[in-house]
Amino acid sequence: xxxxxxxxxxxxxxxxxxxxxxxxxxxxxxxxxxxxxxxxxxxxxxxxxxxxxxxxxxxxxxxxxxxxxxxxxxxxxxxxxxxxxxxxxxxxxxxxxxxxxxxxxxxxxxxxxxxxxxxxxxxxxxxxxxxxxxxxxxxxxxxxxxxxxxxxxxxxxxxxxxxxxxxxxxxxxxxxxxxxxxxxxxxxxxxxxxxxxxxxxxxxxxxxxxxxxxxxxxxxxxxxxxxxxxxxxxxxxxxxxxxxxxxxxxxxxxxxxxxxxxxxxxxxxxxxxxxxxxxxxxxxxxxxxxxxxxxxxxxxxxxxxxxxxxxxxxxxxxxxxxxxxxxxxxxxxxxxxxxxxxx
Amino acid sequence: xxxxxxxxxxxxxxxxxxxxxxxxxxxxxxxxxxxxxxxxxxxxxxxxxxxxxxxxxxxxxxxxxxxxxxxxxxxxxxxxxxxxxxxxxxxxxxxxxxxxxxxxxxxxxxxxxxxxxxxxxxxxxxxxxxxxxxxxxxxxxxxxxxxxxxxxxxxxxxxxxxxxxxxxxxxxxxxxxxxxxxxxxxxxxxxxxxxxxxxxxxxxxxxxxxxxxxxxxxxxxxxxxxxxxxxxxxxxxxxxxxxxxxxxxxxxxxxxxxxxxxxxxxxxxxxxxxxxxxxxxxxxxxxxxxxxxxxxxxxxxxxxxxxxxxxxxxxxxxxxxxxxxxxxxxxxxxxxxxxxxxxxxxxxxxxxxxxxxxxxxxxxxxxxxxxxxxxxxxxxxxxxxxxxxxxxxxxxxxxxxxxxxxxxxxxxxxxxxxxxxxxxxxxxxxxxxxxxxxxxxxxxxxxxxxxxxxxxxxxxxxxxxxxxxxxxxxxxxxxxxxxxxxxxxxxxxxxxxxxxxxxxxxxxxxxxxxxxxxxxxxxxxxxxxxxxxxxxxxxxxx
Numbered sequence: 054x055x056x057x058x059x060x061x062x063x064x065x066x067x068x069x070x071x072x073x074x075x076x077x078x079x080x081x082x083x084x085x086x087x088x089x090x091x092x093x094x095x096x097x098x099x100x101x102x103x104x105x106x107x108x109x110x111x112x113x114x115x116x117x118x119x120x121x122x123x124x125x126x127x128x129x130x131x132x133x134x135x136x137x138x139x140x141x142x143x144x145x146x147x148x149x150x151x152x153x154x155x156x157x158x159x160x161x162x163x164x165x166x167x168x169x170x171x172x173x174x175x176x177x178x179x180x181x182x183x184x185x186x187x188x189x190x191x192x193x194x195x196x197x198x199x200x201x202x203x204x205x206x207x208x209x210x211x212x213x214x215x216x217x218x219x220x221x222x223x224x225x226x227x228x229x230x231x232x233x234x235x236x237x238x239x240x241x242x243x244x245x246x247x248x249x250x251x252x253x254x255x256x257x258x259x260x261x262x263x264x265x266x267x268x269x270x271x272x273x274x275x276x277x278x279x280x281x282x283x284x285x286x287x288x289x290x291x292x293x294x295x296x297x298x299x300x301x302x303x304x305x306x307x308x309x310x311x312x313x314x315x316x317x318x319x320x321x322x323x324x325x326x327x328x329x330x331x332x333x334x335x336x337x338x339x340x341x342x343x344x345x346x347x348x349x350x351x352x353x354x355x356x357x358x359x360x361x362x363x364x365x366x367x368x369x370x371x372x373x374x375x376x377x378x379x380x381x382x383x384x385x386x387x388x389x390x391x392x393x394x395x396x
Numbered sequence: 397x398x399x400x401x402x403x404x405x406x407x408x409x410x411x412x413x414x415x416x417x418x419x420x421x422x423x424x425x426x427x428x429x430x431x432x433x434x435x436x437x438x439x440x441x442x443x444x445x446x447x448x449x450x451x452x453x454x455x456x457x458x459x460x461x462x463x464x465x466x467x468x469x470x471x472x473x474x475x476x477x478x479x480x481x482x483x484x485x486x487x488x489x490x491x492x493x494x495x496x497x498x499x500x501x502x503x504x505x506x507x508x509x510x511x512x513x514x515x516x517x518x519x520x521x522x523x524x525x526x527x528x529x530x531x532x533x534x535x536x537x538x539x540x541x542x543x544x545x546x547x548x549x550x551x552x553x554x555x556x557x558x559x560x561x562x563x564x565x566x567x568x569x570x571x572x573x574x575x576x577x578x579x580x581x582x583x584x585x586x587x588x589x590x591x592x593x594x595x596x597x598x599x600x601x602x603x604x605x606x607x608x609x610x611x612x613x614x615x616x617x618x619x620x621x622x623x624x625x626x627x628x629x630x631x632x633x634x635x636x637x638x639x640x641x642x643x644x645x646x647x648x649x650x651x652x653x654x655x656x657x658x659x660x661x662x663x664x665x666x667x668x669x670x671x672x673x674x675x676x677x678x679x680x681x682x683x684x685x686x687x688x689x690x691x692x693x694x695x696x697x698x699x700x701x702x703x704x705x706x707x708x709x710x711x712x713x714x715x716x717x718x719x720x721x722x723x724x725x726x727x728x729x730x731x732x733x734x735x736x737x738x739x740x741x742x743x744x745x746x747x748x749x750x751x752x753x754x755x756x757x758x759x760x761x762x763x764x765x766x767x768x769x770x771x772x773x774x775x776x777x778x779x780x781x782x783x784x785x786x787x788x789x790x791x792x793x794x795x796x797x798x799x800x801x802x803x804x805x806x807x808x809x810x811x812x813x814x815x816x817x818x819x820x821x822x823x824x825x826x827x828x829x830x831x832x833x834x835x836x837x838x839x840x841x842x843x844x845x846x847x848x849x850x851x852x853x854x855x856x857x858x859x860x861x862x863x864x865x866x867x868x869x870x871x872x873x874x875x876x877x878x879x880x881x882x883x884x885x886x887x888x889x890x891x892x893x894x895x896x897x898x899x900x901x902x903x904x905x906x907x908x909x910x911x912x913x914x915x916x917x918x919x920x921x922x923x924x925x926x927x928x929x930x931x932x933x934x935x936x937x938x
Contacts, residue, residue: 089820090820090823090824092819092822092823092826093819095819095822095823095826095857096818096819096822096823097449097450105856106539107449107536107539108826110449110534111449111450114449141442141450142440142442142450143440143442143620143621144442144443144448144450144604144605144620145620150620153620154621209653209655209656212655212656212659213659216659216663217659217662217663220663224660224663224665224666225656226436226649226651226656226660227622227623227649231434231623231647231649232428232429341652341653342652342653342656343653343656344622344649344650344651344652344653344656346621346622350652351621356817357787357788357817357818357819358818358819359817359819359820359823
């Protein structure tokens with residue numbers, strides 16, 4: 054009970070202390086977008102005969118004819134009421150766009166992270182148990198290779214091999230085969246929604262679309278996770294309590310799997326959190342290559358068009374996700390190492 | 397056991413995951429597949445109302461299929477496809493039309509069996525409401541229709557439910573073509589009016605997400621930024637033969653990566669794509685398994701523009717020098733693999749052979765002449781400048797920029813290449829902030845005087861070079877309402893000769909549109925809006 058109380062107290066404090074940072078992010082992005090030289094009104098009033106009048110009309114619709122501070126005040130008021138503005142690129146409210154696209158990004162990133170962790174942890178542990186030996190070098194080689202190949206190259210290679218040559222993967226266009234029926238939207242996560250709808254075929258179709266992009270992303274983040282696992286395992290394996298455990302005659306599996314791994318998890322968790330947040334926002338290339346309708350490609354398209362509202366909404370979303378992920382990692386720290394919860 | 401259910405769920409999840417690897421692509425019903433056309437494109441449709449500011453080109457293409465207009469352009473065969481004919485029109489909602497002898501009055505007889513998607517008949521009231529909307533509401537339609545002297549609701553008159561009249565103040569050869577373009581769509585006015593509000597009398601908010609048309613297709617599903625599915629309207633009467641469109645279903649899907657689009661079409665999973673990378677088109681062509689309809693975009697052009705208002709490019713000799721320094725053949729090869737119609741090395745000197753525009757201009761590389769001209773202009777030691785292009789066109793523009801930089805270095809001009817995000821580039825061009833840059837554009841109604849009026853006169857944005865020539869201005873004013881073909885010919889030839897002498901911009905080429913499709917797809921037509929018109933397409937043998 055005390056652990057739970059301390060966790061929720063810490064969660065509360067952390068949340069409140071992150072509010073100023075979020076406000077700062079909002080104001081900074083707002084000003085940055087307007088300092089950049091692109092004028093969205095000119096870009097969007099680009100019909101074959103659009104002239105000054107059309108440009109002014111778009112500017113008025115976007116509120117750009119008002120003084121900057123007034124625009125900022127309006128924007129902050131809108132955010133407080135949950136209105137992130139309207140995207141000119143898609144013509145929809147930004148909030149609706151993000152609600153539509155965030156589950157796609159989250160589903161992909163979660164799968165990629167799980168995939169990366171299931172590969173990275175064993176690899177890292179194996180490397181740490183045999184430092185300097187062949188296994189260690191092989192793991193280092195694999196990781197370097199993964200991080201060296203840019204995601205769009207590995208993505209295109211995977212498509213070429215598994216879709217074009219072998220024909221095992223479905224066509225790499227989005228989250229679901231174009232002729233398949235999407236499950237009723239409940240969470241927005243296709244795997245979960247099709248489980249809820251007990252629709253195995255759709256679940257399989259969605260999973261088969263997910264495999265290649267998730268593998269592409271997982272390959273890229275394999276290196277930091279595996280290297281961190283190795284380093285932290287090495288440090289723990291050399292410590293006194295492991296020697297004691299060995300001396301007491303505990304089985305090797307128990308020593309490594311329970312005592313060493315649990316203590317080595319903290320830095321790995323930290324890295325996993327950072328990797329997760331980064332993957333969510335920075336994987337534009339994977340989203341583009343696989344036509345994945347996620348938030349990152351949405352933000353990039355908006356940025357190229359100087360479409361203010363979606364970019365601001367995206368940055369705010371990313372900042373909030375960073376806060377939430379950090380909180381989650383904190384809570385997980387408490388579980389991995391009870392001493393942190395008590396202090 | 398309390399822990400059994402989460403564990404089971406896990407096993408389930410892992411099982412789903414593993415099966416996914418071995419599961420092949422979903423097997424679609426073969427019959428449906430043959431009756432379905434799947435297009436993959438890099439771009440998205442952002443509105444169902446093409447007149448909205450910011451509407452994408454794909455939104456234009458869609459509106460051709462969902463809505464009808466009074467009239468439509470006809471098409472003629474070219475190579476293994478078709479191209480549109482700018483001067484020949486046919487009725488679409490109109491069964492027939494007549495023009496009064498003085499060219500001021502157009503009378504349209506509407507088809508009596510034409511129906512909107514909800515079953516209401518199309519009447520002259522609907523046409524009147526729609527055209528009133530186009531000239532009165534704040535949208536992109538008003539400025540376009542104004543190029544055909546269609547500016548106010550008083551010009552549009554309902555004679556009886558199936559007769560409609562348009563009156564002009566002056567005869568204008570662009571009036572009728574303007575009724576065939578993307579913006580001149582006819583709405584179901586009863587439906588639209590029921591969705592109008594006092595703040596939004598033209599139902600622009602509602603029509604952005606909904607349709608009220610009579611066109612060949614209705615919208616089945618619309619997933620913004622992902623895909624749109626169209627269903628055939630069996631009652632459609634707007635076609636040449638009055639029959640419904642050949643394909644039952646159309647899927648238009650956004651696939652941002654060009655390489656992915658190419659493999660989708662090559663594998664036969666997609667039927668058509670019109671925006672593949674030039675290098676992919678070349679390799680697909682060499683494999684010879686797909687049909688490629690290659691059409692020079694004769695209503696478009698790529699050009700290098702100067703800011704003729706500021707030094708050093710206000711000096712005509714500097715512009716001529718640069719025109720004489722560029723390696724045109726190398727540019728053409730490196731940028732678009734020679735897939736297009738060159739607009740350089742014209743075989744005439746001072747008087748053009750035809751009055752068509754754009755046409756090949758009399759420029760070619762001659763470094764000695766370029767150096768001499770530069771010296772005459774007072775820049776014997778050259779100067780420094782920037783050359784800009786937008787990021788979105790980098791695949792084509794980057795080689796041009798690199799070769800231009802290299803060529804101009806030979807005559808002493810130091811060029812700093814600037815790659816600018818698209819929205820910034822639009823702003824720079826609109827504010828005339830870039831001295832020397834690459835641009836490409838298109839005119840829906842490709843007549844010589846229209847090109848000159850839009851791209852070479854006035855302070856507006858499309859006059860990329862800010863060229864201000866009194867003779868051109870007066871010629872475009874005269875030619876616009878000139879009814880005598882011989883005089884029109886003389887006027888437009890003079891415009892072209894002036895552009896050749898003054899070099900306000902260097903025309904490069906008209907790139908091809910490469911439509912890559914399954915071999916069985918027939919009827920592809922290059923239209924003024926440069927999109928796929930699904931009504932033209934059919935699958936051979938089905």
